[in-house]
Amino acid sequence: MSKSQKNKEPVQYGTLPKALTGITGLDEITGGGLPYGRPSLICGEAGSGKTLMSIEFIVRGAVQYNEPGVFVAFEEKSDELAINVASLGFDLKKLQAENKLKIDHVHIDRSEIEETGEYDLEGLFIRLGYAIDSIGAKRVVLDTLENLFSGLNNQAVLRAELRRLFTWLKEKGVTAIITGERGEGALTRQGLEEYVSDCVILLDNRVVNQITTRRLRVIKYRGTVHGTNEYPFLIDEDGISVLPVTSLKMANTVSTERISTGVKALDDMLGGRGLYRGGSVLVSGTAGTGKTSLAASFANETCNRKEKCIYFAMEESPNQIIRNIRSIGIDLQKHVDSGLLIFNASRPNLHGLEMHLVAMHKCIKKYRPSVVIIDPITNFINIGSVSEVKNMLVRMIDFLQEEQISVMFTALSLNTIVNEQTDEGVSSLVDAWILVRDIEFNGERNRGLYVMKSRGMKHSNQVREFIITGNGLQLVDVYLGPDGILTGSAREQQMLLEQTGEAIRNSAVTRKDREIIRKRKVLEAKIASLHTEFESVEEELNKVYLEEELKKEILRKNREEVIKIRRGETEENVQTSKTSRKK
Amino acid sequence: MVRIDKKWELRLYVAGKTPKSVTALSNLKKYCEEHLKGQYRIEVVDLLEKPQLAEGDQILAIPTLVRKVPEPIRKIIGDLSNEEKVLVGLNIRPA
CATH class of the missing domain: 3.40.50.300 (P-loop containing nucleotide triphosphate hydrolases)
Structure with a gap:
């Protein structure tokens, strides 16, 4: 939340100046807080968080924005209030000692008061005025103003005085919150909304299915745009957080990371x-x-x-x-x-x-x-x-x-x-x-x-x-097999099955290979024996041939011998003729 | 008829000299002279001068008459035009 930016907005555009509440989320819904220097009304049923919201407005104003505040409590005593909000980490005593906060408990007891004749509420004005001036307050809370109605009889006077009070608050230039109990058919029991017309916030505490959700709605906010929805809010150890529901634009930056x-x-x-x-x-x-x-x-x-x-x-x-x-x-x-x-x-x-x-x-x-x-x-x-x-x-x-x-x-x-x-x-x-x-x-x-x-x-x-x-x-x-998708042990089984199949296939292959090798060996052996056979046949053939040759030779020699003998040649002649022929 | 054993301490809060304040003061004085002669003391506090006093007595309306003594503290707001109510309110006359 960039508060400084929002702070400048009214100045830049000359629109309604606003006072930041410091309440998480509320400033976003109202576009920068409550109307500055004007009274706002917070109404709701008992226990809807009116007092808390208003005291948070005062405390945050004093601590964060250096705007001292006056809290006029018509219901609770200052000590009680301090104890009630101490659980939220607000130290009212310290703020009071630092003159950043003034709590004025206005006690009205009907049994103590007798009314006779004309009166006005100048006393309240004086008290408030004194409280504001003594610490230079910029923020005022009146919680719950309606208690006046139960304490005093003269309604005509009260109403006239309330009107005067709001005018007076505006003249004082303080940003004020008035709280009011929700009434039948009206926002507040005493119709306070007719006096406070600038900003009205309704708090609601709804139970659906046994679960309670606190909600807040800005009913009216003159002179400015504001969120109109009901916004849930939470009260916890850090005070009030209101959730601005959805951002209207869809202009988020995106990452490619x-x-x-x-x-x-x-x-x-x-x-x-x-x-x-x-x-x-x-x-x-x-x-x-x-x-x-x-x-x-x-x-x-x-x-x-x-x-x-x-x-x-x-x-x-x-x-x-x-x-x-x-x-x-x-x-x-x-x-x-x-x-x-x-x-x-x-x-x-x-x-x-x-x-x-x-x-x-x-x-x-x-x-x-x-x-x-x-x-x-x-x-x-x-x-x-x-x-x-x-x-x-x-x-x-x-x-x-x-x-x-x-x-x-x-x-x-x-x-x-x-x-x-x-x-x-x-x-x-x-x-x-x-x-x-x-x-x-x-x-x-x-x-x-x-x-x-x-x-x-x-x-x-x-x-x-x-x-x-x-x-x-x-x-x-997953295993996608002929039988569909298989998972878990079925997948494992299928995988095992496949492995077995592979092993069997593998061994089959090797057996065949060996067979082939063996066959080849046999064939090779056969080839070798045929080869030998061929050689022997060839030799046989050769032998026959040589014998034939030899026979022929011998025959020729014999014939020559016979011829020689017939011619009467001597042994030597035969011998020489033989060598000469050889030559 | 006059009770001697009691002393009445009354304080009237006003804010400037408004007609209502003036009426209230003169009414008060009149009743006191009639019923409490010699036993009362009226203190007028102008809140325009001493605004810090408003908180102590839980003053809202003006004019307010506070009976400090005798106890318990009683408050009457308005211009005190109704004598009967004032006397009852101050316990001067039993209701």
Whole structure:
């Protein structure tokens, strides 16, 4: 909230000057506070927070804006008031000692007072005037002026004097708050609204389904635009916080930075790099599908990056979550110890939806985390209708986007219509939707995870089996076989089966190979024997041939011998003829 | 008829010399002279001069007559034009 900027606005444009209340959210709704130098009316039923709001206006004015204030209490004594607001960290005694605050208790007791004849309320004016002048007050609260009506009889005088009082306050130039009890059919019992016409704020305390929600509405604010809705507000140890419901414009800056979900395989499914920073992701699934585990690993990853994370636990206590998550090998305790992880556990039906929103707002504003986890959003349906829950989440997402905070919601989906609607309602708001579901098959239940949608990235369309192990979360490709999708032990079995098949195939192959080798050897041996056979045949053939030759030779020799003999040649002649022939 | 054992301490708060204040003071003086002669004391406080005194006696309306003594403190607001009411209010005459 840039208060200094808002402070300048009236000056720049010459519109109605306003006095900042310092009450969280109220200044945003009224566009800068209450009308400066004019009286405003805060009305509401008993216990709706009128006194508290007005005293906070005075105290914040004195402390933050250096505008001393006078609190005129018609109901409570100054000491009582001091004790009542001490729990909010307001030290009225100290402020009074510093002359920043003056509490004037106006006590009216009808039994003590007798009226006779004409009178006016000049005494009150003088007291107030004195109180204002003694500390230079700029702010005045009259709480509750209507007590005058119960203390004094002469209504005509009272009304005339009230009119004069408001004119007088305006002349004094003090920013005043007048509180009034809500009346039947009118804003206040005594019709104070007809005197205070500049700004009227109505406080309301409504009980729906046994859950109380405080609400605030600016009924009238002359000369300026203001939020017209009913805004829930919260009273806690820091005073009042009003939640300006939705910012009207959708002009949030967006980041292209990506952050990991803490599960590598899931990041891979989300375009390989995880979620966009400042985005919102819904993890929905049936009971026991590991939504909290996913959320916890996201938280763990965030803290490992040395970024802050707030974990709004709606179902389990922080210690329970830490213990349970330790079983999957994630130690959240060390992040809690280092202050990076802040658990904020509350039951959904602790207070109304709006209150949850306000409380979360406050917590987020206080710690400024980069990641917020709400686990789960489902139970909100118990305390509001579907559309109310949706509205609340819209505002939550809106606010977180504005702050560039990533958020992960988990939602339980049952097979009831209501919850399916919740899913539907929320799923259109979030940037990414991860669905974890049961796959029941073959007598066992396994988890399947897929990305339903993820804006602005190319995400996987595959169903992965989501396995929670002692070392964190893992995603495994499911087995897509001829019999459909197989998961868990069926998948393992199928894989084993395949392995066996492979082994058998492998051994078959090697056997065949060996056979071939053997066959080849046999054939080769055969070839060798044939070869030898061929050689022997060839030799045989050769032998015949040689014998033939030899025979021929011998025959020729014999013939020559015969011829020689017939011619009568001697042995020598034969010999020479023989050598000559050889030559 | 006059009670001697009691002393009446009365304080009249006014804011300047307005007609109502003047009427109230003259009425008061008249009643006191009639009923409390010699046993009363009237103190007039002008809040325009001493505004800080308004808180002590829880003064809202002007004029206001406060009976400090005898106890308990009683207050009568207005110009005291109704004698009966003033006397009853001050416990001078039982109601």
